[in-house]
Amino acid sequence: MxxxxxxxxxxxxxxxxxxxxxxxxxxxxxxxxxxxxxxxxxxxxxxxxxxxxxxxxxxxxxxxxxxxxxxxxxxxxxxxxxxxxxxxxxxxxxxxxxxxxxxxxxxxxxxxxxxxxxxxxxxxxxxxxxxxxxxxxxxxxxxxxxxxxxxxxxxxxxxxxxxxxxxxxxxxxxxxxxxxxxxxxxxxxxxxxxxxxxxxxxxxxxxxxxxxxxxxxxxxxxxxxxxxxxxxxxxxxxxxxxxxxxxxKSAETLKETFADAKAKVREARRRRRSSSRSLDDREAHMETIKILNVAPTEFRLVTATPAILETRKIVCCIVRNVDLTRTGLVKKFLSLQSDLHDGLLCGKRKNATIASHDLSKIQGNIVFDVRPPAKIRLQPLGRHTEMHAGELYKVLNEEAEAYRKEKKRNAYSGVHKYLLLLKGKSRFPCLTDSGGTVISFPPITNSESTKISEETQHLFLEVTGDSQPTCKKVMDSLIHGMLKLGLGAELKDKNDAPVPSTLQLEPVKVVDPEGKLYVVYPSKVDLIFDDIKITRE
Incomplete structure (x- = not known):
């Protein structure tokens, strides 16, 4: 009006x-x-x-x-x-x-x-x-x-x-x-x-x-x-x-309850001591996720605006010293992301979307926001020209329609099958670095400017989705899969002997525009696996 x-x-x-x-x-x-x-x-x-x-x-x-x-x-x-x-x-x-x-x-x-x-x-x-x-x-x-x-x-x-x-x-x-x-x-x-x-x-x-x-x-x-x-x-x-x-409960009942609990704790400790040697042997041969210590002033930050958090959540982390040089490993890593996208957890990107970036190509900290399509300019992954999100959405729809007519069935490939997730929306989510470059347009595509390659040494990972718990679960699964693929750089112990595969994670904080913490990943309650050892600096 x-x-x-x-x-x-x-x-x-x-x-x-x-x-x-x-x-x-x-x-x-x-x-x-x-x-x-x-x-x-x-x-x-x-x-x-x-x-x-x-x-x-x-x-x-x-x-x-x-x-x-x-x-x-x-x-x-x-x-x-x-x-x-x-x-x-x-x-x-x-x-x-x-x-x-x-x-x-x-x-x-x-x-x-x-x-x-x-x-x-x-x-x-x-x-x-x-x-x-x-x-x-x-x-x-x-x-x-x-x-x-x-x-x-x-x-x-x-x-x-x-x-x-x-x-x-x-x-x-x-x-x-x-x-x-x-x-x-x-x-x-x-x-x-x-x-x-x-x-x-x-x-x-x-x-x-x-x-x-x-x-x-x-x-x-x-x-x-x-x-x-x-x-x-x-x-x-x-x-x-x-x-x-x-x-x-009465005070006496509570006292009895706590006494029983303490007795159970003592028994559990006794059992752990009796089996500590075998446990140590098993852990010595387990693959490891190492959480790196970061000084408060050195945390990589993602600022999420209230407008975007009304509709979409985010969890991020950095993976240091990855090894993507082995033949076919980049392709396997991308296939891991695709498999997760198509699985029940991501729900074909309806619940959550994964994006991976070459950290060295990102300037400074990141802003996660929602904008009109015309205000989101990027060079989409795999394309040679820069365009705004509205143009990309139109191009992808035209490609999908041409594919439908050619195949004479409602089956789409690649990112085309996710276009319905944006239908009818007047504003789209995006991640922008300190240099003003749009690095990600979820749930559709990353930017060509931060594309990973065999030369990539440090990864910036982001998962955006409908809830923070879902984002964390997807990130946990992604990290687990990366370790099993052998993406961790080769490390050696004090005696210069090779150690089992180790993935080094650096936490990333997500804050609001006033600096209030929204989430940090990985926290002490993340990455709980039976087959992987977690260590912290």
């Missing part, structure tokens, strides 16, 4: 929806020094979206829109919401993602019809003290905030329909035992927090299907291993069968 819109006519039309966002909205707000008053006289509105603007506050006159059921205020600069928002008695959906909110007003707890609360990528440290009146609430999304404790107001037995809580990438240290009151809970995502213990009461949520705890410092090693393996049913069964219900 432009600043010259006929507002009088708008009132006469009595619209039910109004979408006011991005450049036209910014221009209007700048010229009128705020939102036009007429917006808040459109009492017929059911749906209102005001997004992508420089607004830092929202007028309390929003309470006039008493028929509003959906309120979307994404990608603004809001630092607060008006308490009068609690008067929108018909509101069912509110999305205030990608703002600067430090709190949600307590009055939100009065929205008895509310079904979804989405407040990702803000600065929230807590939620309103009471939400017990939100008996229709089904979904809460509070990812990428600054919560240090799980909001206890979400653990209310009156929230009978609360099925999903998404709170990854905060600093949450605990899960309250009262979470067992959420009998409708199906999905709990606490990926990348600071949780050490999981209460057994979580197992009382008898509809629970998914518990995401990867990236936490769990003290229970068995649970930690199950989490890293992503075995969802086993994780939930383990929580129900082994995690302590602290809220329901």
């Amino acid at each position: 432009s600043h010259a819109y006929d507002w009088k006519q708008l009132i006469e039309q009595k619209p039910r929806e109004l979408v006011f966002k991005d450049a036209p909205a910014c221009k209007h707000i700048e010229e009128e020094n705020g939102l036009n008053e007429i917006i808040f006289k459109l009492r017929t509105l059911n749906f209102l979206e005001i997004s992508g603007t420089p607004l830092t506050s929202f007028p309390d006159r929003v309470a006039n829109l008493d028929n509003l059921t959906n309120l979307v205020l994404r990608n603004n600069k809001l630092t607060s919401l008006p308490p009068d928002i609690g008067r929108l008695s018909k509101l069912k959906f509110i999305d205030v993602s990608n703002n600067c909110l430090e709190q949600i007003p307590d009055e939100v707890g009065s929205l008895t019809e509310l079904q979804s609360l989405v407040a990702n990528v803000n600065k929230l440290t807590d939620l309103p003290l009471t939400l017990k009146n939100l008996s229709n609430l089904t979904v809460v999304k509070i990812e990428y905030n600054k919560l240090e404790h799980f909001p206890t107001s979400l653990c209310d037995e009156n929230l009978k329909h609360l099925a999903e809580i998404h709170a990854k990438n905060n600093s949450i240290q605990d899960i309250p035992s009262t979470i067992g009151k959420l009998l409708a809970l199906k999905v709990l995502d606490l990926t990348e927090n600071n949780i050490t213990d999981v209460p057994g009461e979580l197992g009382d949520c008898n509809r629970l299907k998914e518990v995401h705890l990867k990236g936490n410092k769990l003290s229970d090693r068995k649970l930690l291993k199950l989490v890293e393996q992503g075995k969802m049913k086993q994780i939930i069964d383990y929580i129900r069968g082994h995690c302590i219900k602290g809220g329901n």
